[in-house]
Amino acid sequence: MSYNLVTEPWIPVSGDQGQTPELSLTQALLEAHDVPSLALPAPTMLPALLRQVLLPVVLHALGAPRTFEDWQRRFEQGRFTKDERELLADYLRRHQHRFDLLSATDRPFAQVANLRAASGETKSATLLLPSVASGNNVPLFSAFTEADVVELTPPQAALWLLHAHCWDTAAIKTGAVGDPKVKAGKTTGNPTGPLGQLGVIVPVGRTLYETIMLNSPVLFDGLEPDDRPQWAAATEDYPTTPGEADPGTAVWSERSARGVLDQLTWQSRRIRLVATETPQGPRVTRVVVAAGDRLRLTPDLEPHTAWTHNPKPKPGQPALRPRRHRSGRSAWHGLDTLLALSLPTDGEGPYTSRLLRQVGELDAEGFLAPAYPLRVETYGLEYGNQSAVVENAIVDTLPMPVAALAAEDSDVRLAVLEAVGQADRVGRALDRLLMDLRRAAGGEPLPRDKGSRPSELLLYALDAAVRQLLSQLRHAGGDFDRLEGELADWEEILWSQASLIASQLLAAAPPTAFGGRETKEGTFRSAMAERGFRNVLYATLPRAADARTSQAATKEPAV
Template identity: 60%
Template structure:
C-alpha cells in the first residue's frame, strides 16, 4: 500500500480504522515499566501503576525528562481528579503515612478509569477521541512526518543530534507504549520550531505556524521531589489546596466539562489559543501541541511510524501555582514584568551546586534572589508542623532541556537526582541549611581558586589567562570529583538532629578535608604540567604597576586562599603539625 510520504512498505496502514486493534488501551495495557521495591521489573498499565503504587519503587523511563511528563500528564491529574486534593496538612499526612491507597480509593480510581467515566478517553488509537491527540488531524499540504519528530535524540528536520543512530531518511517505528511517552513528552518539552499548518487552524499561514513557544516545561528548570515508593512520590508532588480545585478546572481528557465562559479551545480540534491555565489540572495536562499519531501493522505488531505535529495552546505565562519550578524574585521589576519568574537549570552543573536555590525557603522581599519551589516549601512546612519526619529520605530529581537557535533545536538535556535532608527545608531553623550552603560555597570558592592558579601559571610560562568562556578549566574536573563526596554528605545529614552540633561539625571537617585532598590533587597536576620557564617566571606591566608571576608564588597564593576557604581543615593540619613537633 502507499504510505503517507509516497513510498511503499509491507504491512497494512491503519489510519482511522476503529476496529483495527485493541492495542493502545493506556488503562489496562502493560506499557509502563515499573521497578518493584525488591528490584524486580514488571510492566503495568495506568490503573495498575496507581493501584499498586505502594509496591513500586520507581518507573523506568527512557530519559530523565520523562518523569515529570508521566507525573503531570497522567498520574497526578488522574489521582487528584478522582480522589480530590488534600485540603489540610493533617489530611495530607494521613494519606502519606498510610503508605497506600485504601480499598475505597482504589475503587474510585478504577471507576474513574472505567468505561462509564473516562476509560474510553485513554485509548491511543481511538478513531473518534484518541488520547492527547486530534482525531483525523491533517496538514494543509497533506504530508506527514516520520515518528522521529517526537524524539529529540533522533535526527528530524533542523534537530540533528551529533550522535543520533538514525538519519531522517531512516524509518523509526515506535511501540504504542513508547509512542504515548514521546507524545506526552512533546506536549511538555517540544521545541519552538515552525509547526505544520493544520486544516481547521485559522491561525496557520502559508502551510505553517510560526511564533511557537517551547512546551511549558521547556520554559523552566523542573524540580520533582521523590519518595521511597511511587505512592510517596505522588503525595510529595500533590499540593495542599485549602479551597479545593478551581471551579471549572478539568484535565485535558475532560475538556468538554469546562464552562464555556472560560474561552478554552478544545484540545481535540485543530484550532488553538493563547491563554492562562484555568487551574492545577489544566496546567498539568496542558496541550501545547495538536498531534496525530499514524500507525501501521508490522510483523512485530502495531507500530507508530508517522506523525503530524501542529501548533497547540500557548500558556500565557507560568503561573505562580506551578508546583515544579523554583523562582527568581525581583523586588523592583520593570513595568509590566512580574515579581517572580521561573528559574532555569544551568548546563554542566550538578544539582547540589544549586542547593542555594533549592533551599531558599523565604521570599527575598526587599532584594532580588531565588525562592524555592512550592512543593519543597510545602515539604518544609510539613516537617516543621510535625507531619513529616526530619529523617525522611527525601530525593529531588531535576531536569531540563537546553535549546539553541531561537529554541528551535535541542542542544543539551539536563538531569540529576539528589538526596536532600528534610530538616534543611525548615524555614524557622536554618542551622543545617546554612551548613550545607557553606559546603557548596566552599566548593565553588576552591574551584575559582584553582582557575586562578591555572591562569597565574599560564602567565608565569609566558601565556595569557583563559578567556571566561573558552578552554578546559581545572574547576570542572575538580567539582566533578567532589560529586560523590557531596552526595554521601547529604545522605549522612538526613539523620542529623538539632542537638547534633558535634556530629555536624565533624561532617563539615570531613567535607573540608575531602575538598582539600581533591584541590591538592588538581593543583599538583597543574604544577606538573607547567613548563620549566614558569619557575623563573616573568614580570608583567599594567600601567604604572608591575606584577611578578612565578610558579612558586602562584602555588603559595593558592595554598593561602585554600586555608582561608577551608578553616577547619587548616586548623586540623596546624594541630597535627604541633603535635608532631612535640613528639
C-alpha cells in the first residue's frame, strides 16, 4: 500500500460552490493563491497542518524572508512566481519518498516504520481522535468508544496524524520495542503535544498564500545552518547529533529545537498507522502511539504564542513563558494580550506573539496596508486529570485592525484597548450591583468561584458589537472624527446592554431590598446599589453620558 501526500489528494479546501475538494500537497501550494481557506474536519487541525507541512515546506524550499522588503515583495505578488513554483515542485520531488503515508518498507511520513508496542498490541484509530472516547479520554458526548471500529481514509489519517503530533494528551504512553527508556511496557511523564502547551495565535489572510506569508517570520540572518524539518532529519545534509534521536526510530530524546523548522515540525510522538486494504481502498483502523521527543522549553523563536514576561525569573527559569488561552472567554476579552507590543518592566505581564509584532512592524514601516483585512485565529485545548484527557477546545476568530499593532501610541490601538477596558469595568459594576442587591435583601455575596455573574451575560451580549467595532476600526486610520464616532456608537451599545441587564437584576430583587439593611460593611439598599451602578456608567462611558446630558438639556420643561 502507498499513499504519497505530495501527489495524492488529502488537503480539503473551500470551493466556489460550497464543496470541499481535496488537493495534494503540490496542488495546495502551487494553487495557494486560488484557495480562500482550508475546510478541515476539526478547527485545531489548521495550525497543525500549517506548522507541520505547509509553512516548513515553503520556508525550507524558498528560504525565509530576510528583510521587510523581501517579505513585502513576496506578499504583494499574491502568488508564487514561476521560479518559486519550480523550486517548490523540485523540492517536493526530491523529498517525495519521505511523504508516503502508508509506506511499510521506507520511512512513512511522520511515523516510524514497523513500530511495535512492547505488548505486541495495537489500538483503535480512535486514539488519534480526541473527541472520541478512548482509554482515560471519555468526552461527555461521544457516539463511539475505542471498541468501535473506525476506518480512516488516508486523507483523514494524515490530518489526524499531524493533529496528534501537535495536540496529543500527556501522561502514560505505550512502550515501544527498541526504546531503552520503556519500563513495564510503558513510558511515563510524557508532556502534551507542543501546541497543547500554548495559546496558539495564527494570523490569517484572504487566501492560503497570504496566510502562509503572514505566518512566515522575517529572519534577518536566515535559517540556522543545521535547521531542518522532520522529513529531512537523519540525512546526509542534516545528520543527527549526539544526544539527538532520529525521529524515524523508536528512540526519543529530550532536547532543544535546532531552529524554526525543527520547532514547527516537532515529533512529539512515535506513531505508526496500521492500514488494511478494503474494497474501497486502504483504510487505517489501528495505530501505535508511543513516546516522542520532548522539548526542553518553548524557545522564544516560537512564532504562534503570546508570552508572560517575568523580568526577574527564578534561577533556571526563562523570562518568557508561553501564555495559554482561558476557557470560556472570547478572544476579544484578551485583546490587551494580543496588543501587548513591548516587554513589561515591572512585574509579570503579557507580550504578544512574534508574528503579530511583525505585522505591526510591517505596517509601521509602510510594508503592509493599514486597512488590510487581517484576521487573528486563536486555538487551544483544555486538558484535565493530569492532562491525560481533553475537556474542551478553544477556538475563535477576530478581525484585527493592522494599525492597532503598529505602535504603543497608535490611535486605533488605544481605541481598541479603551473599548475593551470599558466593557470590563461596566461588567464589574454589574457584578457589584448584584452583590449589593443580595446584601440589601439580607443575603450574602456569591463566592468568587460559585454561581454565574451578570458580567458574563454582558460580555456575551457585546460579542457581535465588539467584532463590528474591530472591523470598522480597520478603516479609521488616523481619522480622529471617525474614531470618536465609532467609539460613541460602541458606548451607546454598551450602555443599552448594561442598563437592560441592570433593570432585570433590579426587577428580580425582593421588596426587602428596597428598605435595605445595615451591615459591618455599611448600609445597602436597592436605590443606593442602582445609583452606584449609574455613577459607573457615567464615569466609564463619557461619550454616551454627554449624549444623554445633551438630550436632557434640550427637553422642554413640562407645563
